[in-house]
Every structure is written in structure tokens, then in C-alpha cells.
Amino acid sequence: MSRKSFRQAINEALRQEMRRDERVILMGEDIAGGKGGTSGVEEAWGGVLGVTKGLYTEFGPDRVLDTPITEASYIGAAAGAAATGLRPVAELMFVDFVGCCLDQIMNQAAKFRYMFGGKARTPLVIRAMYGAGFSAAAQHSQALYPIFTHIPGLKVVIPSSAYEAKGLLIEAIRDDDPVIFLENKLMYDEEEEVPDEPYTIPFGEANLTREGDDVTIVAFGRMVALANQAADLLQKQGISCTVIDPRTTSPLDTGTILDCVAETGRLVIVDESSPRCNMATDIAALVAEEGFDTLKAPIRRVTPPHTPVPFSTALEKHYMPDADKIAAAVRSVMAYAAKQEA
Amino acid sequence: MQISHDILLRSYRAMRTIRDFEERLHVEFATGEIPGFVHLYCGEEASAVGICAHLSETDTIASTHRGHGHCIAKGVAVEGMMAEIYGKKSGVCEGKGGSMHIADLSLGMLGANGIVGGGPPLICGAALSHKLLKDGGVAVAFYGDGASNEGTTLESLNLASVWSLPAVFVLEDNGYGEATASSYACAGSQRARAEGFGMPYVECDGTDFFAVHQAAAEAIGHARSGKGPVMMHVHLARWYGHFEGEAASYRRPEDVVRLRAEKDCLKNFREQVASTSMIEAAELDAIDKAVRAEIDQAVSKAKADPMPEAADLLENVYVSY
Numbered sequence: 001m002s003r004k005s006f007r008q009a010i011n012e013a014l015r016q017e018m019r020r021d022e023r024v025i026l027m028g029e030d031i032a033g034g035k036g037g038t039s040g041v042e043e044a045w046g047g048v049l050g051v052t053k054g055l056y057t058e059f060g061p062d063r064v065l066d067t068p069i070t071e072a073s074y075i076g077a078a079a080g081a082a083a084t085g086l087r088p089v090a091e092l093m094f095v096d097f098v099g100c101c102l103d104q105i106m107n108q109a110a111k112f113r114y115m116f117g118g119k120a121r122t123p124l125v126i127r128a129m130y131g132a133g134f135s136a137a138a139q140h141s142q143a144l145y146p147i148f149t150h151i152p153g154l155k156v157v158i159p160s161s162a163y164e165a166k167g168l169l170i171e172a173i174r175d176d177d178p179v180i181f182l183e184n185k186l187m188y189d190e191e192e193e194v195p196d197e198p199y200t201i202p203f204g205e206a207n208l209t210r211e212g213d214d215v216t217i218v219a220f221g222r223m224v225a226l227a228n229q230a231a232d233l234l235q236k237q238g239i240s241c242t243v244i245d246p247r248t249t250s251p252l253d254t255g256t257i258l259d260c261v262a263e264t265g266r267l268v269i270v271d272e273s274s275p276r277c278n279m280a281t282d283i284a285a286l287v288a289e290e291g292f293d294t295l296k297a298p299i300r301r302v303t304p305p306h307t308p309v310p311f312s313t314a315l316e317k318h319y320m321p322d323a324d325k326i327a328a329a330v331r332s333v334m335a336y337a338a339k340q341e342a
Numbered sequence: 343m344q345i346s347h348d349i350l351l352r353s354y355r356a357m358r359t360i361r362d363f364e365e366r367l368h369v370e371f372a373t374g375e376i377p378g379f380v381h382l383y384c385g386e387e388a389s390a391v392g393i394c395a396h397l398s399e400t401d402t403i404a405s406t407h408r409g410h411g412h413c414i415a416k417g418v419a420v421e422g423m424m425a426e427i428y429g430k431k432s433g434v435c436e437g438k439g440g441s442m443h444i445a446d447l448s449l450g451m452l453g454a455n456g457i458v459g460g461g462p463p464l465i466c467g468a469a470l471s472h473k474l475l476k477d478g479g480v481a482v483a484f485y486g487d488g489a490s491n492e493g494t495t496l497e498s499l500n501l502a503s504v505w506s507l508p509a510v511f512v513l514e515d516n517g518y519g520e521a522t523a524s525s526y527a528c529a530g531s532q533r534a535r536a537e538g539f540g541m542p543y544v545e546c547d548g549t550d551f552f553a554v555h556q557a558a559a560e561a562i563g564h565a566r567s568g569k570g571p572v573m574m575h576v577h578l579a580r581w582y583g584h585f586e587g588e589a590a591s592y593r594r595p596e597d598v599v600r601l602r603a604e605k606d607c608l609k610n611f612r613e614q615v616a617s618t619s620m621i622e623a624a625e626l627d628a629i630d631k632a633v634r635a636e637i638d639q640a641v642s643k644a645k646a647d648p649m650p651e652a653a654d655l656l657e658n659v660y661v662s663y
Contacts (some may be wrong), residue, residue, distance in 0.1 A: 063474075065470075065505065067504075070500060072463060072497050073462075073498045073501040074463075074466075076460075076463020076464050076498070077467035077470060077498075078467060079463070079464060080471075080481075082467070083447065083452060083467070084402055086475070088467070103457055103460065103494070104460075104464075108457070108460060108463075112445075113661065115438055115439045116439060116443065117435035117436035117439065118657065120447055153659055175662075176662070177660045204663075
């Protein structure tokens with residue numbers, strides 16, 4: 001056990017799985033970086049933010065494949081390789097680039113197993129970074145996990161910390177279905193204790209990071225830490241919260257969400273993706289349908305507005321959910337209940 | 343190149359099977375009993391068969407929406423295919439795929455594909471598997487003149503060259519992408535495209551089995567020897583419309599009459615083997631008879647077989663969930 005960053009945890013998961021199973025290969029744009037350059041340094045970058053640093057040097061050009069900037073061909077190649085005996089981990093860099101290769105994910109990899117009558121296995125992982133807060137503007141900041149969650153045949157993972165990232169990525173690589181693994185780009189330098197040895201965290205099993213009596217908060221990815229901050233703040237004001245990190249949006253641990261809402265009677269969902277048809281909306285529908293009798297107040301969703309992600313830091317700050325917005329939402333559902341009781 | 347008697351007979355049988363399969367589907371589709379879309383490969387048989395004659399189960403192919411011929415040439419069971427097209431549980435995909443998604447990965451058949459240009463990227467991946475797993479296999483992408491303009495195809499030509507993959511890009515150019523002629527839709531030349539991506543280019547008359555077989559020997563031999571990808575341009579014509587039920591009003595009816603009279607790969611095959619005494623006509627007649635019976639049996643069985651159950655709807659979305 002030692003302190004590791006989110007970046008180091010992901011790197012370690014890749015390295016350990018590549019050592020364990022030589023069918024695990026990596027491909028992506030500049031995951032080594034430097035091929036053909038005049039310096040002769042073949043691993044100049046190790047990924048655009050250094051997540052795959054050192055893997056080319058250890059595993060060589062057959063297993064760490066730099067690609068041209070052609071997402072459709074290499075994401076499709078990863079799907080084809082997965083269906084024919086390899087276990088590729090393809091890096092899409094920014095998840096926003098899925099617009100260039102969605103067909104290969106949505107119509108090919110995700111559907112092989114069903115379309116082919118259960119005879120295909122596609123052990124593919126697609127890693128990509130997501131999220132606002134970097135002033136990367138509208139084409140490099142989106143949180144597009146609802147798009148993938150919507151597609152039957154895909155599994156979707158959103159780790160909320162370095163510990164979670166390592167265990168969930170190893171699980172993803174060992175999984176026989178196509179998995180979308182989304183990393184919040186603001187989290188790469190966040191550190192915590194992470195075991196040195198490999199371990200897995202199962203999909204579809206939510207983690208409770210706080211347990212309380214008054215309000216259930218469901219949050220995804222980086223929003224989990226913000227929900228925890230809000231819960232700590234609210235605790236001082238006498239409001240106790242349960243915070244659920246579902247870890248995966250597909251499969252989704254609906255049982256834990258419904259159980260917690262049954263105990264607290266109030267629900268706030270924090271989702272960094274655009275509000276229409278996102279996870280907050282999906283979970284609100286779930287609880288409205290299956291947990292209606294347990295609710296003491298309307299469900300509240302904390303999301304960005306229905307706009308592209310803005311560039312200016314001033315605008316981006318307003319765009320993103322934060323601990324204050326989450327706390328305000330929690331207080332509002334508590335106030336509703338108090339009003340009803342009065 | 344000398345082709346053995348056995349391979350000649352097997353190839354003729356495969357071509358005849360494709361022809362009868364498709365001609366029968368044309369008839370059966372018109373009765374309304376077959377659901378969905380069906381795209382027939384009639385007239386193009388020598389391409390799939392002449393190429394797949396050089397492949398084994400270790401090799402991989404990816405096909406198109408017009409995929410029945412590639413499936414049969416790669417050895418997919420005819421009964422299972424017919425049942426699939428009828429949407430039956432006994433189909434090779436248990437009725438979940440249909441005509442446009444017939445696949446059998448155990449035979450290296452990575453699927454027909456409902457997306458134009460869907461196959462070439464997948465074939466880059468299959469070729470990468472062959473290369474890294476060192477099984478000696480090659481991967482072959484069949485794609486049409488319509489797909490030749492898709493970004494996925496052009497990206498794949500580039501990627502296969504960059505990675506020096508054992509991949510063969512077989513452009514089946516039947517002159518029309520849906521209703522639009524390739525003379526309108528394809529800029530420049532396909533040869534120049536291949537050369538632009540640094541790969542060899544071979545072309546052949548796709549209605550002549552022997553021409554296809556020889557060109558494929560060269561193309562597949564190149565890829566298999568580790569020299570990188572190659573493009574094979576097969577000139578073809580389809581006898582029916584883009585899909586069954588469309589009137590093909592974009593071309594003159596006499597074009598098809600001429601194709602059937604002058605560009606029939608089965609007639610061509612018979613004439614060529616007769617002139618060299620390689621095979622007795624009686625051997626080919628026997629094959630024709632056997633194939634007719636096989637297709638009759640496949641259609642009867644497909645019609646009689648049970649539909650999938652309601653519970654099957656939820657099966658096989660994932661390996662585990």
C-alpha cells in the first residue's frame with residue numbers, strides 16, 4: 001500500500017494486467033508518442049497526459065501501438081481484435097472524439113454478441129477522459145457517459161478515486177464484454193492509498209462513501225468527492241446524508257439506490273452530464289416508479305444547464321456542479337419536508 | 343496456377359450453392375414470408391468463392407450487407423443461414439441477426455454488416471490478432487464501391503499500411519452503391535487510392551472464377567508473406583436491385599439481360615473447364631442436382647422450424663451482467 005495518484009493507479013492497473021496476460025495490448029493516439037520524430041525518442045509522451053508512461057518501454061511496439069489520428073479505424077480495429085483473440089485497451093483520449101468513431105462502438109462492438117446469437121466475445125476496453133473544469137471548452141469537456149449507458153451491450157465505468165480506478169480498470173480488462181472506462185481529467189493528480197498488488201472491484205455494486213439518515217445523494221465520478229464535501233458541510237448543520245457512488249452506470253446498482261432512498265426518504269442526484277436523458281434523470285425515473293411510496297420530498301437533480309461547456313473560467317464555474325450547489329439542493333429537499341410537516 | 347480437381351469441384355459447388363440460395367430467396371421473398379431486408383449476391387459468386395478458396399478457418403473475413411455469398415464461400419452452414427433469414431431459433435444467430443448479420447466466428451466469418459464501411463476497421467483488428475498471435479492467418483475485408491468512399495475504409499487502408507498488417511481489402515465493385523453509379527460517386531481511381539496508401543493493387547474480372555482465383559493468389563500471398571496489406575479490385579455486376587423489392591429503375595433492363603447471357607460466372611466456369619477437359623460435365627450436373635436438393639431442404643426446414651421464444655429476447659446481450 002502506498003499513496004498513488006489517479007494517473008499512477010491507472011498506469012499500474014494497465015502494467016499489471018499486461019504482465020499477467022500477453023493478449024492485453026494498448027492502442028491509441030500518442031500513448032507512446034514520438035514515433036518517427038527527429039529526436040528518435042519513441043516514448044516522448046506516454047499519453048497526452050502521461051497516463052501510459054513507461055508502458056511502451058516495458059512492453060514494446062507490438063503491445064503498445066501508437067495509431068494515426070483516425071479514431072474510426074483504430075477503435076474498430078480494437079473491436080475486431082477483441083473478437084478474434086486479443087484483449088485490447090484502446091485509448092480515445094478525449095471522450096468527445098467518440099463522434100468520429102461511434103459506429104464502431106455502437107453498431108459493431110456493442111452488438112456482436114446479441115446479433116451473432118451469443119457466439120461472440122468482445123473483451124474490449126475503451127479508456128477516455130471526460131469532464132469540464134479545464135477550460136478545454138465545448139469539444140474537449142463533455143461527460144458523455146449517458147450516450148454509452150443508453151446502448152445495450154456496453155458496460156460503463158466511472159471511477160471516483162485512485163483506489164476505485166485501479167480495481168475497476170483491472171475488472172474491466174478481465175471482463176469479456178466491451179467496457180467504456182471514463183476518467184475525469186481533473187482527477188489525475190489526486191492521491192490516496194492504493195494497494196500495490198492487483199485487485200478487482202465488481203461492476204454493478206455501488207459503494208457507500210457516507211451513511212446518514214436524512215438524504216440520499218447519488219453521485220458519479222468526480223462528483224462523488226464533491227458530494228462527500230457537501231455531506232461533511234451539512235453534517236455540521238445537522239443534516240446527515242448517505243452518499244452513493246454507483247461506480248458503473250451500466251450495469252447500475254438500482255437495488256442499493258432504492259434501499260437507501262427507502263431509509264432516508266429523500267434523494268438528490270449529482271451528475272456532471274447534460275441534464276436531458278442523463279443518469280440523474282434515469283435514476284429519478286427509477287425512484288419515481290419503484291420507490292414513490294418511500295419519498296418524503298420531490299427528487300432533486302444537480303446538473304449543468306442544457307448548454308455546451310463554455311470556455312471562460314467565469315462561465316465554466318457557473319456551468320459545473322459543486323459542493324455548494326449540492327448542499328443547497330439537499331437543504332431544499334429538507335425544507336420541503338419541513339414545510340409539509342408544518 | 344494449377345488448381346486441383348478437388349478445389350475446382352468444391353468451388354463450383356460453392357458458386358452453385360450461392361446462386362441457388364439467392365435465386366430461391368428472390369422467389370421466397372416475393373411471397374412475403376421473409377421479414378426485413380435482403381440483398382442478393384447473384385452474379386458475383388466467383389468473387390467470394392475465388393478468394394475464399396485461398397483461405398482456411400484460421401483466416402478471417404468481414405462481409406457486407408450483401409453477405410450471403412461470403413458466408414457460403416467461408417463455409418457457414420446453408421441450413422443455419424436460411425433459418426436465420428427466416429428469423430428462426432435454429433438460425434446461425436438464433437434469429438437475432440437476420441440476413442445482414444450472419445456470422446460464424448468459429449469459421450473466421452466476422453459477420454455480414456449492415457453498416458456500409460463497417461468491416462474494414464474490424465479487419466484491421468483481425469489482422470492485428472493474426473500478426474500478434476502468430477497464427478499465420480490473414481484477414482480479408484470485402485467492401486463495395488459505395489463503401490470505398492467511406493472514411494472508415496480510407497482510414498483502414500492507412501492504418502493497415504502504417505502497421506503493415508496481413509490484410510486484404512477486396513473491393514467488390516458492382517457498379518452501383520444503392521441506386522447511384524460508382525462512375526458518379528467514386529472520384530479518381532481505385533488503383534491510385536491503393537498506391538496512395540503505399541499498397542499493391544491487383545484487379546480482375548469478378549465473373550471469371552479463374553481470373554479471381556489467380557488475382558487472389560497473388561493478393562493473399564502478398565499479405566500472408568508478411569509484406570503488408572494489399573487492395574484487390576474485383577469488377578462485378580449484380581443481377582438484382584440493391585435490395586429485394588426495389589425496381590432498379592436506375593439502370594436499363596437490358597443491362598441485366600446481357601449480364602445473365604454474357605457474364606454468368608457459372609456458365610463461364612463450365613465453358614473453361616470443358617475446353618481443357620479438367621472436369622466432366624456430368625460431375626457438374628451432379629453437383630447442380632445435389633445443390634438443388636440442399637436448398638430445397640434448407641427452405642423446407644427453415645419454414646418448419648420454430649420461432650424464438652419470448653424469453654430469448656433478453657438473452658446474450660452480455661457475456662455477464
